[in-house]
Structures are given as structure tokens and as C-alpha cells.
Amino acid sequence: xxxxxxxxxxxxxxxxxxxxxxxxxxxxxxxxxxxxxxxxxxxxxxxxxxxxxxxxxxxxxxxxxxxxxxxxxxxxxxxxxxxxxxxxxxxxxxxxxxxxxxxxxxxxxxxxxxxxxxxxxxxxxxxxxxxxxxxxxxxxxxxxxxxxxxxxxxxxxxxxxxxxxxxxxxxxxxxxxxxxxxxxxxxxxxxxxxxx
Amino acid sequence: xxxxxxxxxxxxxxxxxxxxxxxxxxxxxxxxxxxxxxxxxxxxxxxxxxxxxxxxxxxxxxxxxxxxxxxxxxxxxxxxxxxxxxxxxxxxxxxxxxxxxxxxxxxxxxxxxxxxxxxxxxxxxxxxxxxxxxxxxxxxxxxxxxxxxxxxxxxxxxxxxxxxxxxxxxxxxxxxxxxxxxxxxxxxxxxxxxxx
DNA sequence: GGTGCAAACGGACCGCGGTCCGCTTCTATT
DNA sequence: AATAGAAGCGGACCGCGGTCCGTTTGCACC
Numbered sequence: 182x183x184x185x186x187x188x189x190x191x192x193x194x195x196x197x198x199x200x201x202x203x204x205x206x207x208x209x210x211x212x213x214x215x216x217x218x219x220x221x222x223x224x225x226x227x228x229x230x231x232x233x234x235x236x237x238x239x240x241x242x243x244x245x246x247x248x249x250x251x252x253x254x255x256x257x258x259x260x261x262x263x264x265x266x267x268x269x270x271x272x273x274x275x276x277x278x279x280x281x282x283x284x285x286x287x288x289x290x291x292x293x294x295x296x297x298x299x300x301x302x303x304x305x306x307x308x309x310x311x312x313x314x315x316x317x318x319x320x321x322x323x324x325x326x327x328x329x330x331x332x333x334x335x336x337x338x339x340x341x342x343x344x345x346x347x348x349x350x351x352x353x354x355x356x357x358x359x360x361x362x363x364x365x366x367x368x369x370x371x372x373x374x375x376x377x
Numbered sequence: 378x379x380x381x382x383x384x385x386x387x388x389x390x391x392x393x394x395x396x397x398x399x400x401x402x403x404x405x406x407x408x409x410x411x412x413x414x415x416x417x418x419x420x421x422x423x424x425x426x427x428x429x430x431x432x433x434x435x436x437x438x439x440x441x442x443x444x445x446x447x448x449x450x451x452x453x454x455x456x457x458x459x460x461x462x463x464x465x466x467x468x469x470x471x472x473x474x475x476x477x478x479x480x481x482x483x484x485x486x487x488x489x490x491x492x493x494x495x496x497x498x499x500x501x502x503x504x505x506x507x508x509x510x511x512x513x514x515x516x517x518x519x520x521x522x523x524x525x526x527x528x529x530x531x532x533x534x535x536x537x538x539x540x541x542x543x544x545x546x547x548x549x550x551x552x553x554x555x556x557x558x559x560x561x562x563x564x565x566x567x568x569x570x571x572x573x
Numbered sequence: 574g575g576t577g578c579a580a581a582c583g584g585a586c587c588g589c590g591g592t593c594c595g596c597t598t599c600t601a602t603t
Numbered sequence: 604a605a606t607a608g609a610a611g612c613g614g615a616c617c618g619c620g621g622t623c624c625g626t627t628t629g630c631a632c633c
Contacts, residue, residue: 196580196629223619234583236622245620313547335562338548342538351509352534366531370570377569392599392610419589430613432592441590 203241205231210252219249219297249302250309253295260291261315277326278375284319285367288344293353293360296346316341327375336374343367399437401427406448415445415493445498446505449491456487457511473522474571480515481563484540489549489556492542512537523571532570539563 195203209230213222224245228235242248269275270283292299303309320337329336342348344367352358391399405427409418420441424431438444465471466479488495499505516533525532538544540563548554 193580198629199581202581224621225619228583235620236583236624237581239621240581308547310551331565332558332562335548335554335559336566338544339539339562339566342541342544343535345538345541345543347541347543348534348538351504352531355506358531362528363531366528366535369527370532370535373570373573374566377573394599395611398611420591421589424613431590432594432613433611435591436611 199241202231202233202237205233206238206241206248207251210248211255214252214298219301224248246302246304249298253298253302256291256295257312260287263287264319277323278371281320281323281327281371281375282368284316284323285340285344285371286364288316288341289349289364289367290360292344292346293349296350299346324375329375340371340374343370395437398427398429398433401429402434402437402444403447406444407451410448410494415497420444442498442500445494449494449498452487452491453508456483459483460515473519474567477516477519477523477567477571478564480512480519481536481540481567482560484512484537485545485556485560485563488540488542489545492546495542520571525571536567536570539566 206227210222210227213226213230224238225235227248228238231238238248242251263271264284266272270279271287273280275283299308317334317337320340321333324333324337324340349363352363353360402423406418406423409422409426420434421431423444424434427434434444438447459467460480462468466475467483469476471479495504513530513533516536517529520529520533520536545559548559549556
């Protein structure tokens with residue numbers, strides 16, 4: 182009678198070898214990324230480094246995009262933690278405007294640092310639902326706190342759009358605009374939107 | 378004495394067969410794109426459709442990205458013409474604010490319509506210098522006309538960022554936000570930035 | 574320990590973008 | 604018309620992401 186106990190939140194439970202491989206793959210991928218740069222990491226290389234077959238990599242992570250997203254998740258989670266419960270001005274405790282500016286600055290730097298990884302984790306152009314919506318929620322919340330009226334969700338998007346990797350790499354990379362100036366311009370944008 | 382005449386603007390002049398092939402390839406690519414959608418157009422297919430070898434495609438257009446950019450160029454050029462010399466409110470003759478709003482609306486629709494093509498023409502994330510800078514120049518010009526003060530180039534970027542394909546496809550596609558609402562939100566953003 | 578079977582594994586295989594290089598064609602010059 | 608050599612051509616070939624399927628492994632129950 183192979184009956185699984187009818188626990189409410191039935192999630193299939195990963196087999197032990199599967200879990201071991203997942204971890205090995207993440208470690209391998211992380212190492213290769215650090216070593217050779219995102220763009221020259223191949224799926225075969227990751228598989229070999231982890232000592233598993235290529236099929237296993239795709240079974241675990243669906244696609245290259247998925248694997249990179251998993252690697253990215255580490256730092257992204259840390260940042261989200263800092264936003265939710267870290268020290269001010271990014272975390273709670275500071276004035277909403279201060280928090281919003283801190284949000285922008287840290288997000289900007291992060292997107293610039295992890296640009297290649299983010300792009301690799303997000304080839305389709307649509308950032309993973311979770312990642313995007315977390316930031317969106319936060320900005321909406323802060324805008325509300327600031328007493329902004331209007332279409333808050335779309336205003337939030339408008340504020341975050343200039344922080345997208347595509348834009349930042351155009352500015353910092355192609356046009357050689359210093360980061361401080363980009364930050365300052367974003368601050369200005371925020372003030373105009375909030376006060377306007 | 379194989380001396381080329383020392384004309385000032387010496388550009389090598391394309392050989393006749395090369396020119397013929399370029400045209401054939403563009404036509405073939407255009408047809409295949411219209412027929413099957415950008416994403417399922419392969420370089421081999423384009424080569425075959427145009428009746429040339431694969432190598433020729435890459436010789437002419439460098440890469441898939443380059444070919445798609447060339448295809449895209451047709452409609453893009455038309456739009457640029459309308460901005461520079463078309464009828465108001467998009468073209469000259471209307472008030473700057475009116476022109477700016479018209480700019481945003483047409484750009485928004487265009488980016489939504491040609492989203493797949495634009496993404497294919499621009500895999501790297503950095504839109505071709507020419508395309509981006511034309512729009513940027515125009516917005517900067519209008520902002521100046523409107524008497525906006527501050528970091529005009531970066532304010533212009535901030536206004537155009539929410540019109541990027543990545544953002545629009547997230548909103549219209551994943552979040553099912555109606556285009557009219559996106560337009561309205563952009564108008565609001567513009568007013569805040571201009572008045573703020 | 575044995576047994577049944579779902580889950581996981583791995584590597585051969587495929588299609589596509591992109592390169593390479595020996596062969597062909599155009600054109601300038603006589 | 605003949606000629607030379609640069610420009611163009613084409614298709615075999617490569618590496619990578621992704622799939623498929625026959626084989627192996629872990630686990631629950633006996």
C-alpha cells in the first residue's frame with residue numbers, strides 16, 4: 182500500500198542524490214562564474230566540474246537561464262533581507278524618502294556589478310516574477326508612505342526602469358557616465374516624481 | 378597602375394553581385410519574419426530562401442543580430458522621418474509638450490508591436506547607438522524647449538526608460554495592463570518631471 | 574535482505590549561430 | 604579579348620544549449 186500520508190502541504194521531497202547533485206552544481210557553477218566570467222561558462226563545463234552528466238544539469242535547473250538565476254539568487258536574497266530587515270537607511274527605521282534613495286543606490290550598484298549574471302539569468306527580458314515584484318512592492322509601499330497620489334504601481338515601475346541593467350550598461354559602459362552622476366540624476370527624478 | 382581616384386569620401390563601393398545578394402537577403406528575411414515570426418527564423422532558412430550560401434548571409438550582415446537590425450531599420454527609419462518632418466503633433470509645428478507626449482505614445486506602440494524584432498536585433502542589451510541616440514537627442518531637445526533645468530541627458534534617459542521593450546512586455550504581457558493605462562502613466566510621469 | 578517502481582542519471586544526439594577556407598566571379602586595366 | 608587579383612561565395616565544420624531515452628539508483632514496503 183504505497184500510500185503517501187495525506188499531509189496538506191505535500192511537496193514531493195527531493196531524493197537524496199538529487200539534492201546532493203543540486204548543491205554540487207550550484208557550487209560548481211558559482212566557482213566557474215567567479216573564475217571565468219559568466220559568459221564563458223558552458224553547461225558542459227558546469228556538468229563536468231560537478232562530476233555529473235549534462236542531462237542532470239538540465240533536469241535540475243531547466244535551462245542555462247535557470248541555473249544562472251539560481252546562482253544569482255544567493256546575493257539577491259541577501260539584498261532583499263537587507264531591505265526588509267537590515268539597518269537603516271536601506272532597512273526599516275529611516276524616513277521613507279531616505280529609504281527610497283538608499284533603495285535606488287544599492288539597486289543601481291548591484292545591477293551594475295551583477296549585470297552580466299542578471300542578463301544571463303534573464304535572457305528572455307522578463308526578470309523572474311519574484312525578483313521584480315519584490316522590488317516593485319517595496320517601492321510602491323514607500324511611495325504610498327510618502328503620500329504620493331496617482332497610479333502608484335506604474336509610477337513605481339517608472340522609477341525602477343532607469344535602474345534596469347540595459348539602461349545602466351548603456352550609460353556607464355557606452356557613454357562613460359560616472360556612477361555618482363547617475364545616482365544624482367535618479368535622486369532628482371525621485372524628487373520630481375514625489376513632489377510633482 | 379591600379380590607382381583609385383583620390384576622392385575624398387572613399388567608400389569601397391559594393392560589387393554588383395554583393396548588392397544583389399544583400400537585397401535578396403533583406404527581402405527573404407522580411408518575408409520569413411512576417412510569415413513565421415522572428416523567433417523561428419533561422420539563418421539557414423534565410424540563406425536558402427534568398428538562394429545563397431549561409432556564409433554569404435554572415436558576410437553581409439555579420440550576425441543574426443545584424444540581419445534583424447537591418448530588417449528593423451525600415452520601419453524605424455520611417456518613424457524617425459515622421460518625428461523630424463512629419464505632421465504634428467509628432468512632427469514639428471506642435472507645442473513641445475504635445476510633441477513629447479506624441480513621441481512617447483508612438484514609441485510605446487512601436488516598441489510593443491516590434492518587441493520581438495527589437496529584442497532580436499539587440500540581443501546584447503545595448504540598442505544600436507544610432508537608434509538610441511536619435512530618440513535621446515529628440516527628447517533632450519524637447520525638454521530644453523520646455524525650459525526644464527537639471528541634468529537634461531539623464532532626465533531624458535529616465536523618461537525613455539519606461540518605454541523600453543523589457544519594461545513594456547512585462548507590463549502589457551505578464552501583468553496584462555492595458556496600453557491606455559501605460560500611456561496615461563507615462564504622461565503623468567512626463568508632467569511631474571517637467572513641472573517638478 | 575529482497576522487491577517494485579518512480580525518480581534520477583548520463584551521454585549520444587539534434588538544431589542553430591557562427592567560422593573557415595578553397596573555389597568562383599566581378600571588374601579594372603591593357 | 605585577355606588577364607590578374609581582389610572581393611565575394613558556399614557549404615563543411617565547430618561549439619553550445621537543449622532533448623531523449625535506455626539504464627541505474629534510492630526508497631518504501633515486505
